Amino acid sequence: MTSTPTAPGSGASSRSLLVPLALAQFVCSFAGSNMNVMINDISEDLGTTVKGVQITITLFLLIMAIFMIPGSKLTDRWGRKRCFLLGLQLYGAGAVLSMVAPGLGILILGNSVLEGVGTALMIPPVYIFATLAFRDTVSRARAFGVISGMGGIGAAAGPLIGGLITTAISWRAAFFFQTIVIAVIILLSRRIVDPIEPNADRPFDTMGAVLSAAGMFFVVFGILQADNNAALMAILLSLGVLFLLWFVAHVRSWERAGKEPLLSSGLFRDRTSNLGLVTQNIQWTLLMGTSFVVAVFLQTERGYNAIETGVIFTPATVGVLVSSLAAERLAARRSQKLLIVTGFVVTVIGIATLLALVRVSSSVIAFGPGLLLIGLGLGVMLTPSVNIVQSSVPESRQGEISGLSRSVSNLGSSFGTAIAGTILVADLVSGNRSYVLAMAALAVFALIGLAAAIRLPSSTRPGPAR
Template sequence: MTEQKPAAAPRTPSRAGSARRVVAPLALAQFICSFAGSNMNVMINDISRDLDTTVQGVQVAMTIFLLVMAALMIPGGKLTDILGRRRCFLIGLVVYGVGAVLSAVSPGLGVLILGNSILEGIGTALLIPPVYILITLLFTELTSRARAFGIVMAAGGVGAAAGPLIGGLITSAISWRAAFVFQALVIVLIVVLCLSLEDPLPPDPHRHFDGPGAVLSAAGLVLIVTGILAADNNLWLMASLLVAGILVLVWFLLWARREERAGREPLLSTSLFRNGPSNLGLITQNAQWLLLMGTSFTVAAFLQVVRGYDAVQTGVIFTAATLGLLASSLAAERLAKRWQQRSLIMTGFALALAGIGVLIALVAGSPGPWAFAPGLLLIGLGLGVMLTPSVNVVQSAFPEQRQGEISGLSRSVSNLGSSFGTAIAGTILVAGLSRNAYASAMAVLAVVGLGGLIAAAFLPRTTAPIVSQHPDDQRQTPGPDR
């Protein structure tokens, strides 16, 4: 295995102003990527008319974006070790920004796919892993790290939940192209803010990059995401693609094990999966993003198709979820001081489950739009309570030498949860948007939430310092509940 250089001790921001300067660009980056993933839903008709294409053509562009991001997230996390976290973050921003500009001026669907689907997908895979790695390295104390993760998760949640509203307002007031200009301007702001950002660890260009492993992981994830997206069209095709994807990922893990036995560094070390708290944290992350995107898709489709609301009206109703998520995410530091992370994750799932129950009960009994508000508020509060500790459990389980690997894996698991949420809801709703279909979709999401709650219950109440099982890591790293 390639010999690694001794890592320098991470630097922790010592003043509130310095901490804000570190967190601000990272939170904005998570916001814009989450915004980009949700605001396209309200632009489909406008884009298809303007570019003289079909709704299916625009949906293909959105699908390719998901595939590119899924394929490159794990290799992107590994590249942070080789190129450095700051450099990888900046490269991702530049690639994403170029993609946003191309999308804004695209004369046809081909240029839109190049800009939005390919370049923005590559940029996202490069810039998102460094966000979580930098926070883990720069904030070494639990409560300060919880505060930083809380701000980032709040930004991501607001971007996902408010994306349809912001995108709808921009599209209605100006055009869909202005939404991509907005993304490009935010990227420019992030670049300016992070010019003074320092990488706490030096890059190691001599680290081995596992090319065959990258191909296998990308192929497996692309097959799985494609299978998920095919769920509402052909269940047999979905099953075939999912099985093929699982088999390719098993091949990838066997390849990684072979590389380790040969003394070479794989793309993703198999020892990552021998950490119990981290595995449980990954399960809760997947369930949380499945709940977020599944609820968003189900409620938005019901409001627009059955109730006849437009994108702006739908976005206004979702403000309840946005406010709940924002309030509880920003309270992450205070919550971390008083409660164990296991308790916070379990409480978050309980709140989300209560919100789903309220959504089903009130919407069935009232035709008014505000019947959605209490349930969405509870779901937003629950997600905000648990998103931060779930990320902290996973990231804090490994030392700095492993942050590139675990960050890429963590983001891939969360993205799969988002894709599963949309696919599960879409598969149920495609049979016919009715009150029963809406209630059925929400009930399935409740079952997923219950599974996440059970997984969280198995998290340790406290975690002793973890000794890494990777041969290159010769130090202890604090567990998530220190």
Template sequence: MSPVPESEVTAVQTGQDLTRMPRGRRRRMLAPLALAQFICSFAGSNMTVMIQDISEDLDTTVQGVQTAITVFLLVMAALMIPGGILSDRYGRKRCLVTGLAVYGLGALLSALAPGLGLLILGNSILEGIGTALLIPPVYILTTLLFTEVADRARAFGTIMAMGGIGAAAGPLLGGLITSAVGWRAAFVFQALVVALIIVLSRDLADPLPPDPGRDLDTGGAALSAVGLVLVVMGILATDDNGWLAAALLVAGALVLAGFFRWVRRRERRGEQPLLPLELFRDRTSNLGLITQHTQWLILMGLSFVVATYLQVVRGYDAIETGVIFTASTAGLLATSLGAERFARRRAQRTLVMAGFTVTVGGIGVLIGLAAGSPDAWVLTPGLLLIGLGVGVMLTPSVNVVQSAFPEDLQGEISGLSRCVSNLGSSVGTAVAGTVIVADPAVGPYAAALVVLAVFGLGGLGAAALLPRTPAPTRHG
């Protein structure tokens, strides 16, 4: 294919005529976006199999390494919404590349860390900041570059498939790298992938110009960050201290309530808030956000429960555990990559409902088969069903939310969407851990799965309330 003329790229970048860009070029630009989601999801899950190795090498405790993971979640959740605003202010491509560079630096520092302090600086702070900067542009650019429903579904399907593969295969890849070379090599691997993404991003076109005059609501950003940090800390504290967890959750709710009052006050004054209240007035988008939150809650909660059960109860090592998880990875990959075909044949509501139904059914299969056999391989049918179900619904849920708003709100809704999904991951891990951590035997293991199934039924109820036919994309 011949190169795209410079005039055509300029037209695209200024938002004059996106349709003039050849479809093949847009598909090539999807590669760095999908890889960016992959590496962030990989980083969020592969640390679980390296905790023991890291704690021994850095002469710290398992709790110390868990602190690094917790701080990463806090930083990422707190900064995701401002990251979406900065994408609009300075440009989607610039924020993507900057976030990748910060992330890569954090990965290299983590690989060289002589102690826990530098590991927290690299993995928790810098990688958390980098993720918050690079993830919103991934979803904004995808929404802007792929305007047709089927094309957008395929693009989001590819991105969500790579994200799911990163999350599901993180323990396997992390275990393989750690066993073959060492835990530091896993961070070097992340840095190398980030370098590749930066190279692939050179030809990435930003469909809209930056808006340097875009106001960053620092007061709103501070309130939202503090509120989300308190909420996540409360969720993560449920394992240790119920009263402290309740206090943190109440404090977080009060701060977030103050954030909404702050937003309302700025809008009445004619000032630009961090998140306009109209983002929360769209019923379809709100339901889509609930389904997104629930999907990641189930996916990450299930990963924690099954990994804990296999390693603590059955005595499997990291590699053996990761191999069993390939069943869910295969299922998720198969259905995510079929997102375009599904979108052409079925309404988004139907796909999300079907995904939750299959996922809850897969959890039921896990409980039934695991209770009746000592062989850990009986988990694979249930994991396969769960992967198929999650893969079916990830893409339409994202599409429902992103497509509900015009181009000028893509920064805000992208940040909000990713924040809600990350909170789902934190809640899933915390809720599942609260049930199973006291005595990870078959009883608590099954109980944790039942709790996740109940959340799945709640997600199914939210999906049933989505419009029967997708609402048309609104244009500003």
């Protein structure tokens, strides 16, 4: 008997489609956090500094954000499956190059550039496939719960898995692990069928892609200069803002001319979707910011090695896992707004607990309660935010909203590493003081996210794409 390709439709085919999609989100999120526990090992092996590794991690997250929207538009032109597979291949090549990197420059090329671009091509199709394959409320909530949950678990478990691999073998073996996962995803994806025929004649807004990429790059790279040169930081931030304003003017000009810009301004006319995007951005700012700050503090101030640092993150991993697994039941019983508000409240309490206990105790156990609460809070709201945003637009715009949603999330990840990380790295010699300031900055972001969540409509439940 011959097998048939996997396409949206039956329950069995949809479930088999979900496995490679969830694994893809897992490995990309894992890549964003697992290097945090390898900072000392990489620095010593490659002859670089904590700042050098921070730049590598931040650039990976930033390049994902920069190219996520162009990548989503290319899914319409090249096809969702083709972009997905091309992204996997680029990511795999980057992992192999990172594994054998003789210096920081090659590591940046492999990890930051190739893995970053690869992720930007493969992740938009993940959410497009899921949206089109799962059309009813319950199944879509389940699908987004699995995919977003695997993303949260990948980010939370990154330090633990990375620490185990680094201590047992080498930091380079962590990239070999990623290569194996990518190979498995490619094998599982062979039978996927693109649900929508690609349109090779569909125009692509190159100018818009360049302007948006330049704007985001200069903003984040400017933040990274905060501890080195205030004047340079101001110049870069100003350039970033100017490029983003130019991008907005370009979009409006193209729309007035009847052309299709990189990103339709109509995507920002839905208040619920806008608030959902804000909550997504801040959730990943908190997740990646906490991961980087705590990992660097433990290694540079407390002298912990990779495995000890990774083990300390176990409560956060457990918290994300537990709340993600409960996402489906919670979505059926509670409004999306309630889940997101609750998640931010628990996360704020977790950050406060982390600050309070670590200030009064040098014990490893002092990190546990706070990290557990942060993991529980973030895990419970990752899925509702995705549901709200993806379900807010019709099928014809799923490519655009998937790219925008993922870009906003990855921009949040880069903000977390850049802003909180820079506060910490700028004054590592002060020990607890710099750690407290960095975590306090994340607490402010959490309160902003809570304010946005409170403004969401009360009846925000996931629904079918219009």
